[in-house]
Amino acid sequence: MASIYDQDLDRNPANYVPLSPISFLLRSARVWPRRTAVIHGPRRYTYTQMEQRCRRLASALQRVGVGYGNTVSVIAPNVPELLEAHYGVPMAGGVLCAINTRLDAATIAFILRHSESKVLITDRALNHVVGAALAQLDHKPVVIDINDPVGTAAGETGPLLGTMDYETFLDGGDPEYPVRLPDNEWQAIALGYTSGTTSDPKGVVTHHRGAYLNAAAMALEYLLSPEAVYLWTLPMFHCNGWTFTWAVTLAGGTHVCLRRVDPALIFTLLAEHGVTHMCGAPVVLNMLVHAPEDLRRPLSQRVKVMTGGASPPSTVISRMEALGFEVRHLYGLTETYGPASTCAWQPDLDAMPLAERAAFMARQGVPHQMLEDLTVMDAATMLPVPADGATMGEIMMRGNTVMMGYLKNRAASDAAFAGGWFHSGDLAVLHPDSYVEIKDRAKDIIISGGENISSLEVEEVLYRHPDVVEAAVVAHPDAKWGEVPHAFVTLTEGAEARVAAADIVAWCREHMAHYKAPRHVTFGPLPKTSTGKIQKFVLREAARKEAG
Numbered sequence: 001m002a003s004i005y006d007q008d009l010d011r012n013p014a015n016y017v018p019l020s021p022i023s024f025l026l027r028s029a030r031v032w033p034r035r036t037a038v039i040h041g042p043r044r045y046t047y048t049q050m051e052q053r054c055r056r057l058a059s060a061l062q063r064v065g066v067g068y069g070n071t072v073s074v075i076a077p078n079v080p081e082l083l084e085a086h087y088g089v090p091m092a093g094g095v096l097c098a099i100n101t102r103l104d105a106a107t108i109a110f111i112l113r114h115s116e117s118k119v120l121i122t123d124r125a126l127n128h129v130v131g132a133a134l135a136q137l138d139h140k141p142v143v144i145d146i147n148d149p150v151g152t153a154a155g156e157t158g159p160l161l162g163t164m165d166y167e168t169f170l171d172g173g174d175p176e177y178p179v180r181l182p183d184n185e186w187q188a189i190a191l192g193y194t195s196g197t198t199s200d201p202k203g204v205v206t207h208h209r210g211a212y213l214n215a216a217a218m219a220l221e222y223l224l225s226p227e228a229v230y231l232w233t234l235p236m237f238h239c240n241g242w243t244f245t246w247a248v249t250l251a252g253g254t255h256v257c258l259r260r261v262d263p264a265l266i267f268t269l270l271a272e273h274g275v276t277h278m279c280g281a282p283v284v285l286n287m288l289v290h291a292p293e294d295l296r297r298p299l300s301q302r303v304k305v306m307t308g309g310a311s312p313p314s315t316v317i318s319r320m321e322a323l324g325f326e327v328r329h330l331y332g333l334t335e336t337y338g339p340a341s342t343c344a345w346q347p348d349l350d351a352m353p354l355a356e357r358a359a360f361m362a363r364q365g366v367p368h369q370m371l372e373d374l375t376v377m378d379a380a381t382m383l384p385v386p387a388d389g390a391t392m393g394e395i396m397m398r399g400n401t402v403m404m405g406y407l408k409n410r411a412a413s414d415a416a417f418a419g420g421w422f423h424s425g426d427l428a429v430l431h432p433d434s435y436v437e438i439k440d441r442a443k444d445i446i447i448s449g450g451e452n453i454s455s456l457e458v459e460e461v462l463y464r465h466p467d468v469v470e471a472a473v474v475a476h477p478d479a480k481w482g483e484v485p486h487a488f489v490t491l492t493e494g495a496e497a498r499v500a501a502a503d504i505v506a507w508c509r510e511h512m513a514h515y516k517a518p519r520h521v522t523f524g525p526l527p528k529t530s531t532g533k534i535q536k537f538v539l540r541e542a543a544r545k546e547a548g
Contacts, residue, residue, distance in 0.1 A: 056173030057088025239338030281450025
């Protein structure tokens with residue numbers, strides 16, 4: 001009997017179109033041309049206008065030489081220009097690199113150099129540190145300045161670094177620029193840098209197909225619709241805003257931009273625009289529940305909040321619910337486009353006591369709808385651990401929403417994909433109901449306010465101090481940030497009289513991004529194994545006890 005594949009069945013433009021989130025904008029502009037796509041202060045753009053601006057951006061980028069596979073970097077808060085770059089850059093065939101706004105000049109310079117950025121679009125409020133980064137480069141990108149009226153009104157300005165501003169740059173572009181989808185959906189769409197476990201960040205390359213599917217999963221999981229109003233409390237530079245930069249547009253919803261996370265602004269925007277969805281680290285939730293009464297505004301609608309990183313405490317959940325929020329828990333990494341799993345809600349959870357619900361919500365959950373699989377495995381045998389809620393293993397994933405690999409780092413890519421699964425480095429257990437729950441972080445990453453901090457990077461800076469003999473950094477529980485770095489330091493003989501904890505903190509703040517600097521410093525000999533290895537588990541316990 002002949003196989004069906006023996007028939008004359010060919011792939012052609014009628015039955016195969018590469019998946020790309022570019023399509024989301026084209027469709028929404030066609031279906032909802034007059035619907036408000038973007039709100040930022042007094043600025044309003046319809047989907048027609050957003051599409052035209054993105055076409056102009058793509059056209060203007062091509063005119064300055066951006067083509068297939070070239071990197072365009074953007075460093076900016078959550079402003080319309082960064083949102084537009086998520087469409088305009090790939091429309092031009094380029095790869096978007098959204099840079100963390102909290103990084104120091106040396107790290108920004110490394111990213112621009114390593115990514116070979118051809119163009120840099122920078123918000124003027126960040127130009128002091130960006131200027132210092134550019135000064136370290138032998139080959140500088142074309143620089144375009146963002147003059148955001150909202151930032152200017154707030155006094156958030158810096159020196160002009162480019163030859164023109166963003167709006168002038170767009171004026172030189174064609175609003176009818178013919179958009180062509182990628183020839184191959186495996187084509188790179190974004191490059192995101194993660195601190196990993198080394199001082200030099202790794203460049204995570206993601207593709208059009210993965211971005212399309214992850215955004216579709218977020219729209220499906222969180223019931224985004226044309227009536228959705230999404231407030232940008234999560235940085236767009238974090239895994240492309242956990243792909244909500246594309247998911248909200250897919251649904252035809254409204255993006256409400258926000259330059260800085262400020263409880264007064266958030267409550268005002270929630271009330272004024274009828275916000276229905278937002279994302280953020282637990283620190284954002286803490287800011288809202290502890291905001292003074294006079295800043296709060298009554299909400300006429302329930303607001304869905306997606307949070308990641310450390311799970312929120314039960315007291316925060318109850319207070320958020322009392323304010324009109326509905327909290328859900330996500331888990332993922334830069335290497336998985338952001339969210340890879342969700343603590344999927346079960347029908348009986350609403351009737352549970354708060355403490356039981358909070359314990360359930362602490363789980364990282366199950367793979368989202370577009371990820372093939374996520375489970376806990378023994379890294380040595382590559383076999384699943386028993387689903388007993390006790391046996392530890394490593395969280396591993398496989399599917400179309402896993403990165404292409406690390407840029408210019410084959411060894412790290414091969415290690416991450418060993419055995420045909422992506423190794424997260426996070427240690428977890430698998431519950432009988434197949435839900436995953438993290439128990440420890442194998443990579444010693446500290447998650448502070450949603451930001452990843454490498455303990456090894458902080459240790460490297462500490463070891464440069466002339467009076468530091470030994471140093472180890474672990475996570476210290478923190479009510480506001482979830483976790484902050486805690487440095488355990490051994491000083492040179494006689495240095496105890498002249499070096500205080502504040503001196504160590506000041507040294508770190510001088511040599512790295514301030515948020516990475518230790519908030520706690522403990523002096524004394526470090527516990528070691530018989531082979532001289534520092535026992536970090538002992539230090540973690542000491543930090544936990546100190547935190548109470």
